[in-house]
Amino acid sequence: MTVQMIFLAFFGGAAVWFGVVVFRTHSMVRSALALLFSQTAIGAMFLVMQAEFLGVLQIMMMATEMSVMAIFMVMFMMDPGGMGKMDMTHQKRLSLWAGGIGLLAALLLVWLPDWGPVALSVPGAHEQAADLGRELLGRSMFIFQSAGLTILTAMIAATMVAIVPNAEQGK
Amino acid sequence: MIVELLIALSVGAGLFGVGLYGALSQTNLVMIVMGVELILAAALVNLVAFWRYLHPDEPAGQMFVLIVMAVMAVEMAVAFGIAIARFRVRGSVEMEEARELKG
Numbered sequence: 001m002t003v004q005m006i007f008l009a010f011f012g013g014a015a016v017w018f019g020v021v022v023f024r025t026h027s028m029v030r031s032a033l034a035l036l037f038s039q040t041a042i043g044a045m046f047l048v049m050q051a052e053f054l055g056v057l058q059i060m061m062m063a064t065e066m067s068v069m070a071i072f073m074v075m076f077m078m079d080p081g082g083m084g085k086m087d088m089t090h091q092k093r094l095s096l097w098a099g100g101i102g103l104l105a106a107l108l109l110v111w112l113p114d115w116g117p118v119a120l121s122v123p124g125a126h127e128q129a130a131d132l133g134r135e136l137l138g139r140s141m142f143i144f145q146s147a148g149l150t151i152l153t154a155m156i157a158a159t160m161v162a163i164v165p166n167a168e169q170g171k
Numbered sequence: 172m173i174v175e176l177l178i179a180l181s182v183g184a185g186l187f188g189v190g191l192y193g194a195l196s197q198t199n200l201v202m203i204v205m206g207v208e209l210i211l212a213a214a215l216v217n218l219v220a221f222w223r224y225l226h227p228d229e230p231a232g233q234m235f236v237l238i239v240m241a242v243m244a245v246e247m248a249v250a251f252g253i254a255i256a257r258f259r260v261r262g263s264v265e266m267e268e269a270r271e272l273k274g
Binding site for chain 1: 173174175176177178179180181182183184185186187188189190191192193195196197198199200201202204205206208209212213215216219220222223224225226227228230231233234236237238240241243244245247248249251252253254255256258259263264265267
């Protein structure tokens with residue numbers, strides 16, 4: 001058993017466990033924090049898998065994203081602290097079955113195929129970042145630019161949807 | 172090394188199952204978004220695992236991760252825009268009260 005295997009299992013277990021906590025707790029703020037910890041554990045998994053740039057990016061991006069989500073939780077929830085122990089679930093049995101079947105199907109897909117030879121080493125962090133930069137500004141430039149344009153469009157769309165209708169009509 | 176790949180992919184499967192349960196079972200829009208985030212996180216874990224253990228010399232694998240991260244950001248921005256609009260009109264983002272959207 002290698003050190004990488006131990007850390008991967010530890011952070012992977014933490015990611016799944018905090019993912020479960022997101023839907024188990026009554027407090028919405030705790031849910032947002034649990035999702036933050038889950039995403040951070042995933043970032044740590046990336047670091048263990050020697051994808052340094054993506055690991056740091058994941059942790060930084062998700063810390064910001066989940067903080068915003070926690071603010072929205074407090075704004076929109078009827079009981080953000082979970083003191084009233086409100087049940088905010090529906091079709092529980094169907095959801096459990098769907099989640100369970102999805103999990104089993106994914107596990108079968110993971111464990112049954114022969115994945116072939118596995119790479120033992122990866123390029124260094126500096127080389128990875130340089131290769132990724134060349135990829136993004138070379139062969140995959142169109143896809144990369146499309147993603148940027150999509151984010152810009154989504155930002156404009158989200159702002160327009162959220163604008164007060166009266167202000168929009170100049171009343 | 173194959174064990175590490177299987178561990179990472181199994182974690183992805185676990186996140187997918189939990190996210191699917193959350194997206195289907197929650198009645199609040201923000202909680203549903205959390206479930207979808209977990210499903211996308213599962214895709215991220217799988218992509219990084221495939222890059223690391225099967226094609227470490229191919230930077231396109233990392234590029235796919237960046238695209239999925241962009242999708243996560245877009246999904247959250249649009250969902251929160253809809254949540255704000257819904258909250259203004261109905262005073263709630265409970266999806267049980269949004270049955271009129273069925274048409």
